[in-house]
Amino acid sequence: GENVEQHPSTLSVQEGDSAVIKCTYSDSASNYFPWYKQELGKRPQLIIDIRSNVGEKKDQRIAVTLNKTAKHFSLHITETQPEDSAVYFCAASISNFGNEKLTFGTGTRLTIIP
Amino acid sequence: EAQVTQNPRYLITVTGKKLTVTCSQNMNHEYMSWYRQDPGLGLRQIYYSMNVEVTDKGDVPEGYKVSRKEKRNFPLILESPSPNQTSLYFCATKKGQLTYEQYFGPGTRLTVT
Numbered sequence: 001g002e003n004v005e006q007h008p009s010t011l012s013v014q015e016g017d018s019a020v021i022k023c024t025y026s027d028s029a030s031n032y033f034p035w036y037k038q039e040l041g042k043r044p045q046l047i048i049d050i051r052s053n054v055g056e057k058k059d060q061r062i063a064v065t066l067n068k069t070a071k072h073f074s075l076h077i078t079e080t081q082p083e084d085s086a087v088y089f090c091a092a093s094i095s096n097f098g099n100e101k102l103t104f105g106t107g108t109r110l111t112i113i114p
Numbered sequence: 115e116a117q118v119t120q121n122p123r124y125l126i127t128v129t130g131k132k133l134t135v136t137c138s139q140n141m142n143h144e145y146m147s148w149y150r151q152d153p154g155l156g157l158r159q160i161y162y163s164m165n166v167e168v169t170d171k172g173d174v175p176e177g178y179k180v181s182r183k184e185k186r187n188f189p190l191i192l193e194s195p196s197p198n199q200t201s202l203y204f205c206a207t208k209k210g211q212l213t214y215e216q217y218f219g220p221g222t223r224l225t226v227t
Binding site: 001008009032034043044045046049051085089091093100101102103105106107 | 118145147149154155156157158159162165170172175204214215216219220221
């Protein structure tokens with residue numbers, strides 16, 4: 001089955017600096033890669049996603065890049081703000097008829113230092 | 115308001131006492147799934163359902179059962195809970211096959227003593 005590794009497990013950055021979280025996946029058939037943000041005591045919420053036919057996607061201060069050859073994808077947060085402090089999860093999915101499993105990484109606790 | 119609800123939100127129980135955690139959605143989504151979240155392990159998929167009467171195992175199905183008799187509900191059943199099932203459980207839904215975004219419920223914190 002799919003295996004997703006996520007690094008680092010904790011990350012502290014100064015407010016205004018950039019943060020990068022990296023994930024690798026094992027199954028070359030995976031075709032969908034979402035990133036979820038989970039604030040303390042809350043449910044995970046999708047912040048950005050990318051599909052395998054795209055190399056990069058950006059939404060304001062966040063961006064995701066995908067390298068299918070190397071089987072890794074990354075989340076980039078620029079101009080970090082205190083409200084970016086949360087746990088971030090990457091995931092990988094093979095989304096096709098008859099197979100809808102979503103495998104998550106183990107999470108990165110991001111702390112923004114004011 | 116579109117939402118995913120779970121009940122109960124918190125539960126403390128004893129080993130071996132059967133319990134059910136309910137999940138309900140009002141978005142007419144075909145796909146529903148259960149995850150457990152444990153420190154250092156992230157979210158792991160327990161079971162998922164692509165539609166009524168269609169269910170399949172995720173990565174950690176042992177000790178759990180599910181049913182999907184109607185579209186809006188997807189209960190998670192623990193026939194004989196054990197302490198290693200102490201966890202935070204999330205139900206999630208998405209519209210259907212080949213759609214992508216999953217919407218999570220608020221979570222159920224289960225403690226088995």
